[in-house]
Amino acid sequence: MTTAPLTSPASRAFTVPRLISHTWFLTGRRLHALARQPAVIVGNLVQPAIWLFLFGSLFRRVVDIPGFGHGHGSYLGYLVPGVIAMNAMNASMWAGVAMIEEIDRGTLNRFLSSPVSRVALMTSGVADQAVTTGLQSVAILLLGLLGGAHYPGGIAGCAVVVAAGVLLGTVFGGLSNAMGMLLRQREAIIGFNVLFMLPLTFLSSAFMPTALMPHWMRIITACNPLDWAVRAGRSALTASPDWGPIAARGGGLLALTIVCVAISVATFRSYQKSV
């Protein structure tokens, strides 16, 4: 060992190259851990597959209800964007539990007492979430294709569905992380998720078009970000998408994503103060 520490003189606290390289390494750390568990990856897809094929078969005939308005498409095809949005939300809602584990284990503090870019600690979480949700969304699109669904919107439409899923995942991932850092209790996150998961799913057009909903439900649905993702995706998958509303809903999702990431950064600061 030598005594000379690696002191680059006056290294600045925040530099963009460091942010990028640290985000890269920290994201790699998370994805590597996931890639080690192929069973988990497959397991994560079982639930959306069940929703897709169980509901797709069980309610196959609902497309025939007057006012359903899904053209000539199958109910399975109708479900795909809904299940993708639902999966994006479900998968991301647990990010806070992983955050609590990192805090309890001391991993977060280890990074904080070394010159790790603070911003990269947050951006790597978002990047990990985005990659995971993106891949899962693509897998669900492929499952739908296998089941006989058609995507007239083509690659562009599919890209919108995946992007909407990723944004939605980031929204709930950000909120979950914030909850994890503030409350430091797994139970709080589990309780929140159990309470909100199904209502948020069914108060959207994921399984049923809003035209067939009671009025009060339609109002709530219009405010549900999960519904924004479902509608933007479903609309983009049609043969002739109406890009105006898609852009509006996508923009809304993007804005909400920024807000939620900002919230999780703010709670991260408060965590640092509470150490």
Add this chain to the structure above:
Amino acid sequence: MTTDPCAVRAHDLGKTYSVRGVKGGVRALDGLDVTVDRGIVFGLLGPNGAGKSTAVKVLTTLTRPDRGTAVIEGVDVRRRPDHVRRLIGVVAQRSGSDPRATARENLILQARMHGMGGHAARARATELLDRFDLAEVAGRLVKTLSGGTQRRLDVALGLVHRPAVLFLDEPTTGLDPEARTAMWAEIRRLAGSDGLTVVLTTHYLEEADRLAQRLAIVDRGRVVAGGTPDELKGELRGDAVHLELPSGSVPAQVRAVLESLPTVREVRVAGHGVSARSDNGAAAVPAVLAALERAGTPAASVTVARPSLDDVFLRYTGRRYTPETGPDDAPDNTTASSEAAPSARQEAAR
């Protein structure tokens, strides 16, 4: 490099945590002063909750003090935390390694975070794996490693970037006796390796006594005594005589009896026992026991011991040293922490 001859200089550190339900919060640090010379093992000794870990958090930039200054190798912790982070290695009370990555991956990532290139990071990881006897388990996931092995990896992680000062916060808490002995050997080896300064916190008197060249005894957020272990023990002059009393006897009454004897001094009530000092403990014991018999309040047991840090602690804080095992004491991945705690009192009684 700096001209500051000290590795660590902390002055008047104060820190109060706000805790729900506790009016005014919990004062973790209350004017803590510490100066650590380069190249030694410096021990911060105190019971749980004394403020040792908070002091380490301040010195390692994890938390900001409410008042006071802290300087590492001449660099101010508050003003230039990022610079300080390059000078220090930290082995925290909780492991901090990534359980879902291998030992080697953990080391490489840490090296990359410190700005090393890919090749240098891999080489450094291999070097540390060899040095800490981890080469055989390098490719295993950390969560599958034993507590002692994980702890060695933690120390290796703290050394990746060749820091000038290494902080070891309760490095042997939760380890079985065998792993503890191995860790002690490791820490001695570290101190010998050219010029590294080690700041060690511990609530084990024996550990501090064996490893630290200089000690600061911390109690209630401040340093109550400092010096080499021998100096601290030398100040006590004489043997410790400790009496355990049977239930039903009144410690104050026993104290009165002892205070009337010329051969013992510094009589104190400590828990359900009474402690005193004597220039020649073995010679004083018969007189003490006889006096107690006469007074009708016999002792249950008596121990005579050469001065220990336990006695130092008693002298400066007025309390016997009984590190209770709190929740903070046992990291999540270990279970056998309380039984592994070397009994300071037994040690002193020998």
